Amino acid sequence: xxxxxxxxxxxxxxxxxxxxxxxxxxxxxxxxxxxxxxxxxxxxxxxxxxxxxxxxxxxxxxxxxxxxxxxxxxxxxxxxxxxxxxxxxxxxxxxxxxxxxxxxxxxxxxxxxxxxxxxxxxxxxxxxxxxxxxxxxxxxxxxxxxxxxxxxxxxxxxxxxxxxxxxxxxxxxxxxxxxxxxxxxxxxxxxxxxxxxxxxxxxxxxxxxxxxxxxxxxxxxxxxxxxxxxxxxxxxxxxxxxxxxxxxxxxxxxxxxxxxxxxxxxxxxxxxxxxxxxxxxxxxxxxxxxxxxxxxxxxxxxxxxxxxxx
Amino acid sequence: xxxxxxxxxxxxxxxxxxxxxxxxxxxxxxxxxxxxxxxxxxxxxxxxxxxxxxxxxxxxxxxxxxxxxxxxxxxxxxxxxxxxxxxxxxxxxxxxxxxxxxxxxxxxxxxxxxxxxxxxxxxxxxxxxxxxxxxxxxxxxxxxxxxxxxxxxxxxxxxxxxxxxxxxxxxxxxxxxxxxxxxxxxxxxxxxxxxxxxxxxxxxxxxxxxxxxxxxxxxxxxxxxxxxxxxxxxxxxxxxxxxxxxxxxxxxxxxxxxxxxxxxxxxxxxxxx
Numbered sequence: 001x002x003x004x005x006x007x008x009x010x011x012x013x014x015x016x017x018x019x020x021x022x023x024x025x026x027x028x029x030x031x032x033x034x035x036x037x038x039x040x041x042x043x044x045x046x047x048x049x050x051x052x053x054x055x056x057x058x059x060x061x062x063x064x065x066x067x068x069x070x071x072x073x074x075x076x077x078x079x080x081x082x083x084x085x086x087x088x089x090x091x092x093x094x095x096x097x098x099x100x101x102x103x104x105x106x107x108x109x110x111x112x113x114x115x116x117x118x119x120x121x122x123x124x125x126x127x128x129x130x131x132x133x134x135x136x137x138x139x140x141x142x143x144x145x146x147x148x149x150x151x152x153x154x155x156x157x158x159x160x161x162x163x164x165x166x167x168x169x170x171x172x173x174x175x176x177x178x179x180x181x182x183x184x185x186x187x188x189x190x191x192x193x194x195x196x197x198x199x200x201x202x203x204x205x206x207x208x209x210x211x212x213x214x215x216x217x218x219x220x221x222x223x224x225x226x227x228x229x230x231x232x233x234x235x236x237x238x239x240x241x242x243x244x245x246x247x248x249x250x251x252x253x254x255x256x257x258x259x260x261x262x263x264x265x266x267x268x269x270x271x272x273x274x275x276x277x278x279x280x281x282x283x284x285x286x287x288x289x290x291x292x293x294x295x296x297x298x299x300x301x302x303x304x305x306x307x308x309x310x
Numbered sequence: 311x312x313x314x315x316x317x318x319x320x321x322x323x324x325x326x327x328x329x330x331x332x333x334x335x336x337x338x339x340x341x342x343x344x345x346x347x348x349x350x351x352x353x354x355x356x357x358x359x360x361x362x363x364x365x366x367x368x369x370x371x372x373x374x375x376x377x378x379x380x381x382x383x384x385x386x387x388x389x390x391x392x393x394x395x396x397x398x399x400x401x402x403x404x405x406x407x408x409x410x411x412x413x414x415x416x417x418x419x420x421x422x423x424x425x426x427x428x429x430x431x432x433x434x435x436x437x438x439x440x441x442x443x444x445x446x447x448x449x450x451x452x453x454x455x456x457x458x459x460x461x462x463x464x465x466x467x468x469x470x471x472x473x474x475x476x477x478x479x480x481x482x483x484x485x486x487x488x489x490x491x492x493x494x495x496x497x498x499x500x501x502x503x504x505x506x507x508x509x510x511x512x513x514x515x516x517x518x519x520x521x522x523x524x525x526x527x528x529x530x531x532x533x534x535x536x537x538x539x540x541x542x543x544x545x546x547x548x549x550x551x552x553x554x555x556x557x558x559x560x561x562x563x564x565x566x567x568x569x570x571x572x573x574x575x576x577x578x579x580x581x582x583x
Contacts, residue, residue: 025488026403030415033400033463040430040456041422047433106327114321120328122567126335129566131517133538134555138334140541141548142341150337153354180334189582192574196582230581241426244519244534248541265428266524269435279432286429293424300579301417 045286051279058273071280081281083256084264088288090171091260092239095178096232102179103186103231110187111194121191128184136248139177140166144249170250170257177245182238186231193227194220233296240289261285335563342552349549364553375554378536382558384447385532386515389454390508396455397462398504402492405470406478416467420579423460427520438525447530450522454515462511465576469503470496506572513562513569533558 055067075081110121127135143150144165152162165173201219210218243262246252252259252267259267261281268278341349343360369375400419404412434453435444443449473496481491497504519534526535537558540551566573574582 023409026407026409029399029403029488033396033419033459034415036396037419037422037456037459040434040452041425044430044433044437045425048429051432106324109320109324109327112317112320112324114317114324116325117321120325123332124328125570126332126563126566128573129513129517129563130335130559131519131534131537131555131562133519133534134338134559137537137540137551137555138338141551142337143334147352148350148354150354153352180331184331185577188570189574189578192571193582227582230578234578237424237426241428241520243427244523244538247519247523248538262426262428262520265431269432270524275432275436282426282428282432285426289424289426289429293421296424297417297421300420300581301413303581 048279048282048286051275052283054276054279056275056279058275067276071276075277075280075284080256080259081264081284084259084261084281085284085288087171087256087258088240088260088262088285091175091178091242092236094175095182095239096235098175098179099182099186099235100228100231102183103190104228106183106187107190107194110191125184125188127181128188130181132181132244133248135177135181136245139173139180140249144173166250167254170254174242174246174250174258177249178239178242181245182235186235189231190224190227193224197223229299230296233292233299236292237289237296240285240292261288335559338552339556341549342556344549344552346547346549349552364549365557367550368553368557373550373554374536375557378531378533379557381447381450381526381530382516382532382534385451385454385530386512388447388451389458389515390511392451392455393458393462393511394466394504394508396459397466398497399492401463401466401470402496405467405473406475406496416464419460419463421460423457427457431524435524444525445527445529445531450525450530450532453521453525454518457518457521458511458514461514461576461579462507464579465507465510465572466500466504468575468580469500469507472503473499506569507576509565509569510572510576513565513573516562 052071053067053069055063055065055070057063106124110117110124114120130138141149146152146162146164146167149162149165151165155162163169197220202215205215205219241262242260243266246258246260246263247266250258252263261284265278265281265285268274268281272278342364343362344355344358345361345363348355348358349364367373404416438444438446438449443452477495477499478491481495486494517534518532519538522532522534523538526532533554537551537555540547540554543551
């Protein structure tokens with residue numbers, strides 16, 4: 001302990017006064033977290049890249065060795081992969097549009113004062129805290145079910161033919177479930193954003209005689225634009241990795257109608273045992289996620305420096 | 311006058327939307343208090359005598375519920391404690407002794423959160439299989455730790471940053487060591503923030519399903535795996551499934567209500583507060 005604090009003071013003396021950078025101790029303090037993430041995230045990622053260039057099937061141990069781009073070639077010629085990629089993008093885009101639009105409308109609605117607002121808001125955000133596995137089963141068994149589901153009952157009451165949602169509109173069903181889970185998230189974040197509007201600016205604008213539209217256009221929209229950006233990027237990354245909702249309801253079907261990339265990789269590993277192919281597909285998923293992640297990380301890093309000036 | 315009635319209408323609209331969004335959860339809750347016959351009927355039962363029968367079946371000795379609940383609690387709590395233990399020193403160093411590399415390290419840690427789980431699934435599965443961590447609570451715990459660590463580091467860092475630097479400097483000048491400052495000055499001040507960070511990590515770990523489904527079978531299986539196993543039970547045990555689900559989600563929904571703001575702060579990495 002003494003040695004540590006002495007080395008701290010020495011460092012402090014050596015470096016510019018006030019620049020409290022005690023590199024050795026800080027390195028020791030940060031090392032466990034950094035090493036942990038290296039072992040559990042970075043090393044496996046590099047191993048996935050390695051496997052993606054190997055011929056490696058758990059069922060056929062005799063065929064192994066360097067495959068060069070063989071796995072990627074097979075992958076790119078597999079129509080199911082392309083379908084999975086398309087499904088992934090459809091899920092991301094459709095869920096994004098719906099959750100953001102609904103979330104924004106709801107945030108504006110819940111930003112007003114009305115009787116019991118706190119309770120109503122609390123009910124509205126509850127789905128976000130429901131285990132995705134439970135979400136899948138509630139919708140599959142109690143709402144979508146063509147005979148015993150509530151939707152079928154409503155259809156019968158209206159004299160309509162009940163719809164077998166998961167069989168006939170599987171993709172719509174998956175998007176409905178994801179939307180139900182994530183609209184509350186968009187609502188929660190956008191509402192937080194609305195409530196942190198720069199009051200002083202609004203005040204000043206009003207004093208300058210700005211009308212409600214101008215106030216909305218020039219103060220609310222730019223401020224909320226940043227929040228929207230964060231919501232869109234975060235949701236994209238989460239939607240790219242949707243799994244539980246599909247696993248518990250459609251199992252990627254009927255056929256491959258709702259097989260997205262994570263589910264495709266899951267099947268390639270646990271049903272075909274093809275490590276090489278699955279790794280190549282996993283790298284595809286990482287690249288796709290990176291497109292969004294890079295933009296988001298830039299934003300977070302920018303925010304970091306803005307915060308440092310406070 | 312017109313705007314007032316307009317306001318009232320918008321209030322009613324907000325309530326209707328909130329109830330519609332909440333309805334599936336309410337329906338699950340109602341089903342949990344029905345008998346199996348009432349739960350599985352062509353015309354839904356709206357009026358019924360509530361019974362605790364399904365809860366009794368769900369929690370009965372042979373159901374294994376406690377086994378899965380124990381695994382869920384164990385992995386969530388252990389991963390949160392390990393996560394905080396790793397994150398607090400790192401966040402402390404970054405918040406109070408920043409250097410040129412601090413920003414880079416912080417952003418790098420955050421970026422690992424954006425690697426899709428499938429990107430690291432295969433090697434982790436193969437290594438776990440080799441070293442015997444497959445279907446093992448420790449293996450799952452460490453995965454939950456890795457999954458939540460970026461968020462925990464970020465949140466603890468942002469709470470530490472809220473503490474005036476003068477206080478830490480004063481302690482340093484008084485001759486306190488780094489660890490003394492951390493334990494006697496910084497941690498007590500950041501305790502509420504640490505508590506809500508821990509709560510968020512607990513919720514995320516409890517609700518996790520991808521790693522639980524791929525890495526466990528029975529021994530270390532969590533509630534998510536148990537409940538997912540009802541997916542092929544066509545019409546059988548709906549009331550029991552509902553009761554089990556209610557027990558699994560109720561504590562989290564209640565905790566979630568208390569931690570909404572922290573959830574936003576943590577999941578958006580401070581971009582929205």
